[in-house]
Amino acid sequence: MSAISSPEKIPAGFIQRYTFTERVCHWVSSLTYVYCLFTGLAFYSPHLYWIAFVLGGGPTSRFWHPIVGLLFLAGAVWMHDLWRREMDVTETDKRWLRRVEDYASNQDELLPLQERFNAGQKIFYWLMFYGALVLLLSGIFIWFPEYISFQIAWLRTLMIVIHEIAALATIGGFIVHVYMGIFFVPGSMTAMTVGYVSRTWARMHHRLWYIRVTGGDLDREK
Numbered sequence: 001m002s003a004i005s006s007p008e009k010i011p012a013g014f015i016q017r018y019t020f021t022e023r024v025c026h027w028v029s030s031l032t033y034v035y036c037l038f039t040g041l042a043f044y045s046p047h048l049y050w051i052a053f054v055l056g057g058g059p060t061s062r063f064w065h066p067i068v069g070l071l072f073l074a075g076a077v078w079m080h081d082l083w084r085r086e087m088d089v090t091e092t093d094k095r096w097l098r099r100v101e102d103y104a105s106n107q108d109e110l111l112p113l114q115e116r117f118n119a120g121q122k123i124f125y126w127l128m129f130y131g132a133l134v135l136l137l138s139g140i141f142i143w144f145p146e147y148i149s150f151q152i153a154w155l156r157t158l159m160i161v162i163h164e165i166a167a168l169a170t171i172g173g174f175i176v177h178v179y180m181g182i183f184f185v186p187g188s189m190t191a192m193t194v195g196y197v198s199r200t201w202a203r204m205h206h207r208l209w210y211i212r213v214t215g216g217d218l219d220r221e222k
């Protein structure tokens with residue numbers, strides 16, 4: 001995994017969850033996504049067009065939306081380079097998914113022990129990665145309407161529908177992700193701001209990862 005080598009100061013009782021590089025990558029992806037989300041909503045419905053005015057006007061939003069979209073895709077590809085090895089869905093993840101109700105009711109002790117990312121986080125990651133690819137491929141047809149001849153106008157219409165479906169799918173995942181990060185799993189935000197989490201948080205939510213990075217022992221941990 002790539003990381004900027006300067007060691008970061010971690011207070012006692014905390015451990016590093018994300019390197020500086022990982023955090024920069026995350027926030028580049030997040031901010032570019034949020035910009036595309038708001039300008040995209042403005043184009044989606046006349047009732048939401050006021051958002052474009054807030055963001056500098058309709059033509060400005062139309063100009064920047066696809067360009068910032070390319071930056072979002074670059075962020076997603078960079079993220080893929082950093083995390084894809086840890087995002088494979090395993091047999092343990094499938095068992096975790098079958099018990100997702102226990103997760104939703106905060107009964108983590110009934111769930112299989114987790115590595116650095118749980119199955120829900122992995123699903124969100126793949127949704128955003130493939131979502132970014134589909135948004136780019138469909139978006140190209142919408143970006144340059146002057147190159148679409150009358151005979152293939154249907155293709156552009158189809159791409160608009162695909163673009164909207166992909167956007168709605170990522171928006172669903174995004175809302176859940178932000179809710180989880182800010183409210184549902186207290187203590188997560190420091191992971192993405194300063195890069196570390198409390199040892200208690202790490203033991204509770206990602207025990208196998210905690211043991212791996214601290215050199216702990218599962219038997220002693222039980």
Ligand code: HEM
Pocket residue numbers: 017026029030031033034076117120121122124125128174177178181182188189190191192
């Ligand atoms: C702008 C609002 C966002 C907030 C407040 C936010 C918050 C967070 C937090 C707190 C974590 C750490 C969770 C943990 O380690 O357990 C995280 C991880 C992550 N974020 Fe975000 N995030 C946001 C947007 C995004 C966007 C737009 C993407 C899509 C590219 C994204 C992709 C990820 C991924 C893949 C992870 C690691 C796996 C996971 O926790 O789901 N985030 N985020």
